[in-house]
Amino acid sequence: MADLHIEEFYKDVAIALVQLYGAFPRRVNLFVEDIAGPDEPDEFGLHSKRHMACFGALLWLEEEGLLRYVDTIRQEALDQAVLSQTAFVRLSAPAPSALARALGGQRDVEADALPSSVQEDLSTYIHLIRTALRSGHSGRISQVIQATFFADTSE
Incomplete structure (x- = not known):
């Protein structure tokens, strides 16, 4: 059995790819809460580990050339995200x-x-x-x- 955080990573990646594929070729905002579920920042305004892991998975997809985006919306979303050609073809x-x-x-x-x-x-x-x-x-x-x-x- 894989570590829980790895299983969550795969699920986050799957949800993000399905959302982007469904919107392709339009650019869309990709919200972490739509993928990982609601999150309440703590008293210092910091997000949960789960929220940040999902946000990290989205950033990783871009780093690996599977999606592009214009900017981040704080640590809440990717602004104007779209699948890369590589991801779309695959x-x-x-x-x-x-x-x-x-x-x-x-x-x-x-x-x-x-x-x-x-x-x-x-x-x-x-x-x-x-x-x-x-x-x-x-x-x-x-x-x-x-x-x-x-x-x-x-x-």
Whole structure:
């Protein structure tokens, strides 16, 4: 089992990518509270560790070239965020069918009965991320995010 903060990182990344993909190519404000949930700063105005971890995950996505933004809105949000070309292409790409099966996707027989355009949409990384988020299963979310961005794609 992964450390809790790593599972939260994968979930934060997944939610942020789904939000940005859904708005693409528009620039949107990406609010930490929409991803990690409400946060009440302490008596000194400092955010919780959870809030700051989510904010850090968003900044990390930019540092790794997966999104761009104009500015930060304090430690509350990224202003005018948009997916990078690299992230958009990767999220739109078909995932290996073995990954879809491992994540509990549709059985091959059911998928074969669908029109090819629908089959293509259901085979993308973004679809697998959305499905994993809907499941609420942290292991599936972690697995699909790892496969989407961290697996060796040179094969």
